[in-house]
Amino acid sequence: MTDFRAIRIDKDDGGARAAYVEMREAELMEGDVDLDVAFSAINYKDGLAVTGKAPVVRRFPMIPGIDLAGRVTRSAHADFAPGDLVVATGCGVGEAHFGGFAQKARLSGDWLVKLPPALTPARAMAIGTAGVTAMFCLLALERHGLTPRDGDAVVTGASGGVGSFAVALLARAGWRIAAVTGHPAEADYLKRLGAADILARDEFSAPGRLLQTQRFAAGVDTVGGATLVNILAQTRFDGAIAACGNVAGMEFAGSVAPFILRGVSLLGVESVRPRMALRRAAWARLAQDLDGDAIDAMSEIVSFDQALERARAIVTDKIRGRVVIDLGLRL
Template sequence: MTFNALWASREDGAISVELRRIDDAQLMDGDVTVDVEYSTVNYKDGLAITGASPVIRTFPMIPGIDFAGVVAASRHPDFAPGERVLLNGWELSQTHFGGYAQRARVRGEWLVKVPAAFSTRDAMAIGTAGYTAMLSVLALEKGGLTPERGPILVTGASGGVGSVAVALLSQLGYRVIASTGRPEETSYLQRLGASEVIDRRTLSEPGKPVAAPKWAGAVDSVGGHTLVNVLAQTDYRGVVTSCGLAQSTDLPGSVLPFILRHITLAGIDSVNAPQWARTEAWQRLARDLDLAKLGQAETLIGLADVPEIARRILHGQVRGRTVVDVNR
């Protein structure tokens, strides 16, 4: 059988992406074949498709760092035809064909069964960004932060990770401060549960190594001076999670917040996270995420729309979660 896929190739250092028909014989090795229904556009997808960062290591490539669908065939003992599954990260869009196709063949140990509370579309409305947000919330909890400890800051709040983090934290009873460079999204962030919305410019320039504390913890997807200023304004024994680099990969700061205030900086890796961590995150998403709020954060597109959205996401022009209906 043949099916639609976004096909990325590279010539003279430039990446081109086209919609083409391919067949099963062109798929990579794996013991589970999935009829893909939905994928998403994440910041990392933007980096991959535009070539802004060398995410794709093997060409040609089907990009897309996640997908959800139904098992079509399986030689893996944990998965049977007809089961709904999802995949986040691992080698997708790097060295293994990803989710921007109507069919995928992958290793079974990369897959997670879609929780009963979610449809495959819900699973990708959450996607890698939302799963990363949940990993971040779990890290805050494991660091001892409760709603009583004080507010939680979310940077890049109108993006994918930020939107889901705001929704999750507010649902769990935390007071959420949302940082965004898009003031027109204030009402959107308030609907997700933000108690306060601040301008990202208050955090994006060099600041003091230690400043008056304003929050008990934070979920940061920005990095750079923003993350340094977040740390500087975190209260004693606070926890800050780091999962992104929208501003910079640099950390141009001081050790003083760690020494004087016992701050914990927790790195969040969603790509190679062990299966137990993935299962815990998806179980908690099924329990704690308000699907009505998730719906407010979702935009649906087709495969042909992906390259343009991938470009826009790098410029902060995409709100919330972009779901790709691969059959549209």
């Protein structure tokens, strides 16, 4: 049995603590596919798991990391064979099942997607749950029938992982984008991704009128709370907002006015459940719509030894874009 390194969260009477540990393959949880993990990524949810700031971990001990990319070493699943490059995002990985902050993983093949040929494992993790969620939002807006001809789009939390990808993907699809951020120093970064206007977070973070000046035909909200309420109040007739985050809180102290007086739609976007047909379509579209330079502009790669520190930093709003973890394995 081969030893491998992992970040593991253990819990006792003193509480939960995350630390680097050495583990054995026999300690991995059940699954029909074994992987050598080459890259993972740090998501806000991983930061919550590592710091314990929210109860996202559903069993202990737990290896966090809701994203991973690697090579199959053993498979009892009909869709995968040793040597396949695969990616996993969400599906309870890093919450209820050992995740990507480890050099080895054992997962259900039903949670895996073969890596599109246009993507390297590192770039797939630069995309990760953030990019998949942003693509789910874009697909939801397109299913709703919205196009760039309908008006401007807004993205909140634009300098974060999901927000950055939402800006880049909407821009690639032809939308004129207003990016909302609490980090004015990131204006040049957001404009390079495709944003036309940079709006201050403070404009949207306090309670406002039930209906406000119509500004946006569509949008992606990664924040929730009062920001989502204000964005909806500024959405045009028959527009829609895809909501996928709750950084500002789970409460929705809003009004039905935008829905019944302007026909605005609120589209909920969920990124945890498998829904593999949708995931495969999202990955194929991501590989088609994003070039390598765009992906690299939104990400940085850190060593595994830096991962725990950076996971703690993400919950303090100190990280821009995506942080990819190099697990030190060469595929």
